[in-house]
Amino acid sequence: MKVEYYVFSGTGNTLTIAKEVGRRLEENGNEVNLHMIGKFNSFRMSGESVLGLAFPIAFFSSYPLVLRFIASLPEGKGRYIFMTATMGGSALGAEGKFRRLVRQKGYKPMGSELFVMPGNYNNGVIPVEKNQELISAALEKARSFADKLSEGKASWNRGIPLIPSMWYKLVSSGRSLRFFYRMFPIMVDNDKCMKCNRCLENCPVGAINKKGEYPFINKNLCESCQRCVAFCPAHAIVVPGKPAEQYRAVEFEEFQI
Numbered sequence: 474m475k476v477e478y479y480v481f482s483g484t485g486n487t488l489t490i491a492k493e494v495g496r497r498l499e500e501n502g503n504e505v506n507l508h509m510i511g512k513f514n515s516f517r518m519s520g521e522s523v524l525g526l527a528f529p530i531a532f533f534s535s536y537p538l539v540l541r542f543i544a545s546l547p548e549g550k551g552r553y554i555f556m557t558a559t560m561g562g563s564a565l566g567a568e569g570k571f572r573r574l575v576r577q578k579g580y581k582p583m584g585s586e587l588f589v590m591p592g593n594y595n596n597g598v599i600p601v602e603k604n605q606e607l608i609s610a611a612l613e614k615a616r617s618f619a620d621k622l623s624e625g626k627a628s629w630n631r632g633i634p635l636i637p638s639m640w641y642k643l644v645s646s647g648r649s650l651r652f653f654y655r656m657f658p659i660m661v662d663n664d665k666c667m668k669c670n671r672c673l674e675n676c677p678v679g680a681i682n683k684k685g686e687y688p689f690i691n692k693n694l695c696e697s698c699q700r701c702v703a704f705c706p707a708h709a710i711v712v713p714g715k716p717a718e719q720y721r722a723v724e725f726e727e728f729q730i
C-alpha cells in the first residue's frame with residue numbers, strides 16, 4: 474500500500490501514535506507519507522493510495538478543524554481509508570459516525586482504532602508512571618493495528634447511530650466549543666511571556682494574534698486543542714484558576730514533520 478496519512482495533533486498524543494502506525498506499516502513493506510492537518514491543507518492522493526486519518530477525540534467527536542478537514546476531502550471514488558484516534562477515556566461510539574461520513578464521501582472503510590493516551594488537560598500533577606504505562610500499551614496497540622491493516626484484517630466499528638451524530642452536530646455548530654471555552658478560557662500571562670511568537674506561529678486555526686506586544690487569543694476562533702498551552706516555553710499560556718502542569722507527548726521540534 475501507499476498511504477497518505479493526515480494527522481492532527483494538539484499536544485502530541487495523536488502524532489506519537491500516527492508515527493508508530495506509520496513506522497510499522499513501513500516495516501511491513503508499505504510506503505507512508507505523513508501530512509499535518511493545519512491552517513492550509515492540500516491533498517496528495519495519487520493512483521491507488523490509501524488515505525489515513527489521525528486525530529484526537531474531542532467533545533466525543535473531534536475538533537471543528539478536523540471535522541472541516543473531513544468534510545473537505547475530495548470524493549473517495551472507492552479509495553480505501555482508515556482512522557486512528559486518541560482519547561483520554563471515551564469516544565461514545567464516535568468512530569461509527571466517522572465511518573458513515575467517509576462512506577458518504579465514497580471511501581471504503583478499511584479499519585479504525587481508538588487509543589487511550591494520557592489526558593492532555595487539567596493535569597494538576599502529571600502521573601508520570603501511569604502515563605508511561607498508557608503510552609506503552611497504546612504503542613503496542615498501534616503496531617498491532619498496523620499489522621491488521623497490512624493483512625487486510627482490520628475492522629471499523631459501526632458504533633451506535635444517534636449519540637455520536639448528536640455530538641457531531643454540537644461540535645460542528647460551535648456550541649460545545651463555546652460552552653467549553655466559557656468555562657475554561659485560555660489566557661496569556663504577559664508577565665511570563667517571552668514574546669517568542671511560537672504560539673502565534675503554531676496555532677492550527679490562526680486564533681492567536683498580537684495585542685500590543687503580547688499574544689492575544691481570539692475566543693471566537695480558538696478550538697481549545699491546547700497546543701499553545703503545551704508548547705509555550707515560558708509556561709505563559711494558562712487556563713486561569715486551573716494551575717495545571719504542562720502536558721505534551723513530544724518535544725516541540727519533533728512536532729515539525
Ligand SMILES: Cc1cc2nc3c(=O)[nH]c(=O)nc-3n(C[C@H](O)[C@H](O)[C@H](O)COP(=O)(O)O)c2cc1C
Pocket residue numbers: 481482483484485486487488528529530531532533534559560561562563564590591592593594653696697698699722
Ligand atoms: C477540549 C478537549 C476535549 C476533549 N474531549 C475528549 C472526549 O470527549 N473524550 C475523550 O476520551 N478525551 C477527550 N479529550 C482528551 C484528548 O482526546 C486526548 O488527550 C488526546 O489524546 C489528545 O491528543 P493530542 O495530544 O494529539 O492533541 C479532550 C481534550 C481536550 C483538550
